Amino acid sequence: MKKIIILVLTCVITIVVSACGNMNKEVKKDVSSNNKLKIYTTAFAFQSFTEQIGGKYVDVASIYPPGADLHSFEPTQKEMVNIAKGDLFIYSNNEMDPVAKKIASSINNSHLKLPVAEGISSKEILESHEHEHEHEHEDETHSHEAGSEDPHVWLDPVLNKKFAKVIKDDLVKKDPSHKAYYEKNYKTLRGDLEHIDQEMKHITKHAKRDKVIISHDSIGYLAHRYGFEQEGVSGMNNEEPSQRDLMDIVHQIDDTKQPYVLYEQNISSKVTDVIQKESHTTPLSFHNMASLSKAEANQNNISYQTLMQQNIKSLDKALNE
Ligand SMILES: [Zn+2]
Numbered sequence: 405m406k407k408i409i410i411l412v413l414t415c416v417i418t419i420v421v422s423a424c425g426n427m428n429k430e431v432k433k434d435v436s437s438n439n440k441l442k443i444y445t446t447a448f449a450f451q452s453f454t455e456q457i458g459g460k461y462v463d464v465a466s467i468y469p470p471g472a473d474l475h476s477f478e479p480t481q482k483e484m485v486n487i488a489k490g491d492l493f494i495y496s497n498n499e500m501d502p503v504a505k506k507i508a509s510s511i512n513n514s515h516l517k518l519p520v521a522e523g524i525s526s527k528e529i530l531e532s533h534e535h536e537h538e539h540e541h542e543d544e545t546h547s548h549e550a551g552s553e554d555p556h557v558w559l560d561p562v563l564n565k566k567f568a569k570v571i572k573d574d575l576v577k578k579d580p581s582h583k584a585y586y587e588k589n590y591k592t593l594r595g596d597l598e599h600i601d602q603e604m605k606h607i608t609k610h611a612k613r614d615k616v617i618i619s620h621d622s623i624g625y626l627a628h629r630y631g632f633e634q635e636g637v638s639g640m641n642n643e644e645p646s647q648r649d650l651m652d653i654v655h656q657i658d659d660t661k662q663p664y665v666l667y668e669q670n671i672s673s674k675v676t677d678v679i680q681k682e683s684h685t686t687p688l689s690f691h692n693m694a695s696l697s698k699a700e701a702n703q704n705n706i707s708y709q710t711l712m713q714q715n716i717k718s719l720d721k722a723l724n725e
């Protein structure tokens with residue numbers, strides 16, 4: 405009897421140990437253009453970098469549906485299961501993105517998730533601050549699960565060089581046989597990011613204005629990097645301002661003689677409509693690259709770089725014209 409118990413115990417221990425060992429094993433896959441790495445990302449910008457570096461060996465999708473606002477996005481149980489079945493889940497970090505944190509915690513194997521902003525020095529990370537306008541909750545069912553750090557980290561080309569390297573290194577680890585291919589693609593992307601950094605420096609160096617008005621506080625990292633201020637009509641987590649705050653903003657905009665307001669592709673509400681109607685400003689478009697619109701999602705020539713070129717034109721106008 406004793407022998408049987410020991411035997412059973414040994415089996416149980418063996419199973420537990422091997423299961424645990426398996427949990428953190430790097431899954432080696434024979435990657436080819438017919439057997440691609442299936443990768444999920446949060447923001448479109450991360451998707452774009454991964455597509456450019458991984459090229460023909462990756463199949464990348466953002467977890468956000470077209471036009472989604474990440475501040476109200478919640479994955480379904482089925483979507484969570486799907487993401488966990490992929491070869492990799494790429495996101496910023498737990499502090500910036502509580503929804504991604506939840507998804508990541510459902511993935512046991514640490515090799516299958518990549519928080520690209522984890523290794524970034526805290527000096528480079530912006531705290532998430534409550535927006536100075538108070539806001540009313542007209543819709544009591546809405547809830548924001550906001551993190552302690554500003555989530556819009558993927559707009560800054562300097563930080564993006566670091567994120568791109570983290571992604572490249574991980575692809576090389578998962579698929580060492582195509583190392584040269586990933587390195588070459590990464591080098592091209594890095595050059596583009598450096599170019600965008602130069603252009604941003606160029607338009608901000610002797611800027612006529614030091615403030616930009618935007619539909620919500622999404623350009624904190626760009627503002628911080630290149631020395632200007634953002635004034636969001638809605639806050640960092642896209643909370644809607646009250647009617648009174650809204651009229652204050654309209655007056656403030658007109659008082660400062662700001663000629664332009666930047667409107668983002670996935671932020672549209674009665675708030676931005678009011679600003680557009682009531683203030684004496686000209687609208688400019690800005691792409692925050694959290695998600696693509698439906699129309700954009702069907703095009704295959706859209707990247708961080710192409711969208712950033714448009715953004716730089718708008719920022720240049722808002723700061724200098
Ligand atoms: Zn946002």
Ligand SMILES: [Zn+2]
Pocket residue numbers: 539540541548643644
């Ligand atoms: Zn709110």
